[in-house]
Amino acid sequence: MRYDKPKSIGIIVGIVISIFLIGQQLGTLRFLTGLMSGLIVNSNSSGSDIWIIDNITGNVNALSRIDSRIAQEVKSINGVEDSYGVVIANATATFEGSKTSPVNLIGSEGPLFIAGPNPSKILTGSLDELYQSDAISAEFFNSKNLGVNLELNKTFEINNKAAIIKVMTKNAQGFGGYYMYTNISNARFYGNFPNDKLSIVVVKVKKGVNIENLVNRINQTFYGVKAWKVDDLKNSTLSEILITSNIGVSFGSLVIFAMISGFFIIGLTLYSSALDRLVDYGTLKAIGASNGFVSRLILTQAMLFALIGFIIALLLLVLFKNGVASAGLLINLDWPLIMILLGVTLFMSVGGSLFAVVKISRLEPASIF
Structure with missing residues (x-):
């Protein structure tokens, strides 16, 4: 490793590039999947709740309107605590300088505000502020994306009607649109949404009630809608978007090709290094070294390359994470992702070294003399 620096540097660079690309793609994909289920993630709904939507879609980002009477009628079903x-509602927001942008108005009833925003994602202000007739929330990261100054008590227009920012959220983002939270009356008013329609009915389940059975009872009772367990709706949303948009294929193919390229770069470089050292390896075997001993030398070398390359790639990923965070691209380098990247690094390095191991194991000591 020390005396064949060009090859050593080539192997480490191959590892760093491959792991950085894989980490970048996986981190970005995880962020995007979080946005896809943003309506659920940003809400104040628990995992034991049931969401009732139209029966046409399994994607929470593409909902049709349902009868508002369902919110009251569902309370008559045994096992329902509240609904x-x-x-x-889709709307157009107009900011200073006549800048316009489509927004998604998300309205629910206080004081719970079941649709959100979740208090953990409120930067300034409080949920109680959304009771006001003209109160709207705004997202911290959208200020830069829209090129406008969004701050508390700032006035702007939604569908040509004056609104005031009373709550600032941070990372309460969604997929394919800007989220603005408010009370249900404001959402109807600004979004021109009919009083006899809703987008979602969230059902609170009584303790001890079997959620699966309650979902089935609701689906058997009401026509034109479908009840979902929250986790099932979230998974359905992710599956539908990833399949129809080819996002999963795009990110997955990049990750696979990065792994393949890294594997063969490391493997062929180690193989070339072994060919350059055939006399040395043959001499070791001639004086009594076993194939196992020589193989451990090569594998140890591969492990050291893997460790050095992984550390450098991880540092670059941390720099990348910090660099894109200001734009709202929040990549979470948690331990599960780090361990996955470490496993991929070891797979590429150790797996690639097998080219050299096989070559040396078949080497006859007498052939070098």
């Missing part, structure tokens, strides 16, 4: 209506 809440949610309105999601």
